Amino acid sequence: MKQFHILIILLLASWKLSAQGQFDIVIVGSNPGGIMAAIAAAREGKTSVILERTNHIGGLPANGLGATDIATRKATTGLFAEFTSRIKQYYVDHYGADSQQVKDCSDGFHFEPSVAAVIYQDMLNEHKDKITIHLMRQFDAEDSNLSLKDERIESLYVLNRENGQRELYLGKVFVDATYEGDLGAIAGVPFRVGRESKEEFGEPGAGRAYEYWKSQPAEGSTGESDNAVQAYNYRLCLTNNPKNRIAFPKPESYNRAEYVSLIEDVWTGRNTQIAMAKVTDEMMEANRKHIAQGNRTKLPGDSWGIRKLSSLVKLPNQKTDGNNQHAAFLSTDLPEENWAWPTSSWEWRDKFAKRLRDYTLGLFWFAQHDQALPEHFRKEIAEWGLAKDEYQDNNFFPRQVYVREGRRFEGVYFFTAKDALPVAQGKRPPLHATSVTASHYALDSHAARKRETGRVHLDGFISYPTAVYTVPLGVILPRKVDNLLLPVPVSGSHIGFSTLRMEPCWMALGQAAGITASLAIDNRVSVRDVNISMLQDKLIRQRTTLMYYRDLQPEDPNFHLVQYMGLRGYLPDWDANLTQAIDKETLKEWSALCNFQLDAIPEKTSRLEVLTIIYNKLRQ
Template identity: 40%
Template sequence: MKSDPYYEIVVYGATPGGIGAAIAAARRGRRTLLLEPSPYIGGMMTSGLGRTDIDWLEASGAIYREFAGRVEAHYAGKYGTASAEAEACNRGMFFEPSLARAILEDMLAEERFLTVVRCAELLSADVEEGRLTRILIEKEAGDWQGRRFLSAEVFIDGTYEGDLAALAGVPYEVGRESRDEWNEEFAGVLYMNFDPSKEVLPGSTGEGDDRIQAYNYRLCITDVPENRVAVSKPAAYNREEYASLAIDAAEGRIRSIRDVLNILPVPGGKTDTNNHHYCMCSSDLPEENGTYLDGSREERQRVRDRHRHYLQGLLWFLQHDESLPLAFREESLRWGYAADEFTDTEHFPPQLYVREGRRILGEYRFTENDARLAPGFGRTPIHADSVAVGAYAIDSHATRKREAAGQNAALEGFLGLGWLTEVYQIPYGVMLPLGVEGLLVPVAVSATHMGLGTIRMEPCWMQLGYAAGAAADLAIRSAASPRGISIDALQDELLAADQLIGFYRDTDASGLMGKAIQYFGAKGAFRSYEAEPDQAVTVEQASALLALARLLPGGARFPALPAAGTILPAGTDMGPRLPREEPSPAAYWQQHPLLAQGHAGRWLQAAGRALAGGAARSGAALASHPAAADWLRTDSAASAEDRPSPMGSRTGEAAAAVTVGEWCGLLYGLLLESRRQAGARAGGR
């Protein structure tokens, strides 16, 4: 038995989530080990899922946007920015599997603190006093051959299945909750027509069960003759599995292969070919994955082989079975495997699409309700510990095969809630397993079946993985468990890396203002997807945001806003004056509802003294901090005309006012400065 040199962070599973975690940890200087049980990295992103399941790039985390940027640069560089290929890549969100693999390999190879080991099977996990301390892996050949124990400060489970979490004794669930368990409107047994009507059919009882949504393989096929490999008839072919399609064709429910398989283009004349939402017999194989998750190595391989042979048989049937119309078969025969993809696995993708694995029980359970509008809000529920954003419709594939109850229109368990799902935050708590310390689980997260139905997209998993890697580093730096780190410090790290922790339609997420609005939004400052960053902030809003900032780490010393709208500079004689005869403070603020630049400038000077521990600090010194806009003036008596305005066309009082974005940026920048000072003091002890 071998013991390997010490690693600070060990990630098991080179899915996009695992890769995101490993890169985040390695970029922070942590000696990181990424283990993958198969010969291949990238999970579904390199195994046929070439059309990213995300509605728009701006709603994805930074690590996925980095990947997409490299995809776009490849096609633009190879074919030209105005080429059909560059357009077909859809800003880098659509790609050929081989390119995705090459890019992810490059991203991993660039990290000098990262070691990647393939074909490393996890055998056991040791938990001592509630903390995961080491794992045992086995590699059958090549470097690292044999069995060895590996220890680490933090472990991260990047597998689709949640294998490391399960071996560590983390409690988990498999199957579907009922409507009653988490008050999810569409949970449990459901027959829904996937067409635009979304009609719910009789038999939709909402009862929970142990069924798992269907798995399949995402094919990369082509109709380009010179790059096409013909489909072969599998040895395990069973025609009866597909015979109902002949009836569908005769009765007009399907007219071509495109009504059976969802064939969508990616660059290179290739496709991402998936199960078809409206076909009752497509590439999914419901009811035949129930033994996969807790199965042995041999049982899992049997399930993979079964899915592969089923899909190969479906293709053969569509191309050759004489019960189908001749035109149908001829159109099907145009398609074959892409000859330059998956060349070492007979042009068939190696990764089974495990749409849903184990779901750990964690500090927070993400449900259908977390991805829908919160009652009374113009947005989804707010999570103060948000570490990522999701933007894909809640959906699920079928859990039962074709049956009479579906009325040739629905497979039980197949659903899509696109009209109800909104952009949502994902809280850190979903990756913190109950009962086990030293482990983060960013893929097999704590969610219901319905909640996982939207989180389970590769870009979402990739950014959750990135958050897990950053959290692992922070735990080591702060000598804490992942459960014990400062969520605000983690959010600072993620925002600095351009990760999204919130989404606002009217806000540019880049720059200090955009990050500040995301941060304060996570703490409850905004109740819709409009933060109105360019609007003048009222003194009421400013006071509320300041009160919120004082509750957050680094904000306790922030002084209150000056109670008076104008304060004469020291040395200027205030008298003669009769203050009691002047308008009351309430009346004054009613007449002057906006936060003036001079008013904010005076507060900034006091904030500088607070951050300096009460010592005098010059305005010039504080104004040099990036949080302080250079137009803030300390002279409240200066006229509006003397003050440069960032708002351009605004006039009068509004032109001399601070905007929502500017005030948020100022407060967040000062919070960052205060936290930096606190960290420096702690480091000096």
């Protein structure tokens, strides 16, 4: 080790590099996963540095993703719940508890991008003595930027984008919190890009798939694997408030030909909803005449005006989170052109980011101005624009592309659809005893290809319901590198990743990563050898839900007991039912599980009393 530091000093002298010091944890990326890793580690007394490529922290929630993607809100808690509670309190403090803004923030799950940035910064500022943030620091996925020895990362280099100098960072544990997985790739962790075949894991929606939105597979769905990456877009902060509205500018690279297919879609009402299965050519022609008379569309499943281009979720202060319109053939997603993003250089990524920005602005400009579209359609869209109090240093446009999926690593545990699907109707998905968070979102992927003649949808657009599931620690652990954690580019198949990739889950995995790193440092072991019970105890004490129960919240005094016992198989149902008397069959099952005689009377002793007896003996 002494020779290594001498070598570093010599390199600094010869290359005129700037050594930035050593930290307990070096985190690449300031998206919510990276932020929560730093905060969790700071609360364990560890120092960290966050290296962020842009001039702003916060990732996607600070760049338009203001409508939180989570199906069961109480499933993911811990630092994520702290974030949402602070969001709500922000609106209470600024506008009053009974204000419209508080109502529109939906208990902190819906928020303006600028507010998300403020809350993340506030949470980080509480640990200024432990957390260092360096903006405009770019990590390039090149071998020369990483020092790896005996399966441990020793240091990494980043480019200071402000002065053009390379900077050196040394750490004990490293965290890849990039959406792309750049650090893990250069560390040699095996990864996948593209879609697995349906045959490989038997997952719904796997491989090539054309499906009516949230419905059954359609003609052309072969399930074959390929290198296709689901589409990216910008999550737009839109408003129809004239006092806070900026008109969509016409980009210099505007190309009308890219958008002309929208014309017939508007006039006929063609869309990708299941209702289209029963729509005839005659019905579409009748819709055309109906619209020509100055009416809105009457075709089933069709949207009108701004909602033909973008889905909208209401945010406070008369703003919306504008996402891709899932029922449209043409919207803000730009399939195919992003396939190279996960493994490309930042030079290529920046060019695509500009291309995507210009495409997006061009789409709305076309919809507002092209005279081939119905006049009353254009007028309705003209009521909308960019919010002028957001991204004021970036012409009111989001600063970051919504990278829905980059590299997916092959870690200690490989998460697939089966981990999120119930084992039987009404039951839970498979239980992971090494769970570090519960989570819940659909198996959800956006398009991988552009519009194709004769297809009912865009290839790759799928959604399948799941149940609240547990996420094992192994999804963030590489198999070989001893001091690297991967809380964002996690280990899983395309379909498995499609449910894990939501910001609440990434925040929870970031929290787990911060504590795992701290335990690894304290006990001088690899991240794979951290004591899982100790890690889970710390998470539970921080009110992190590891196994979701409908009748129990983190504030409950029995929360720790139920989490502990549930992960050990004692409470497999959705409700803990602590106050009920234990029945004879359950008493027999629990006695077999703990392997000692239980002093309890069936139909009289409460389940809580019996669990407490077992818990206390197991914890001795």
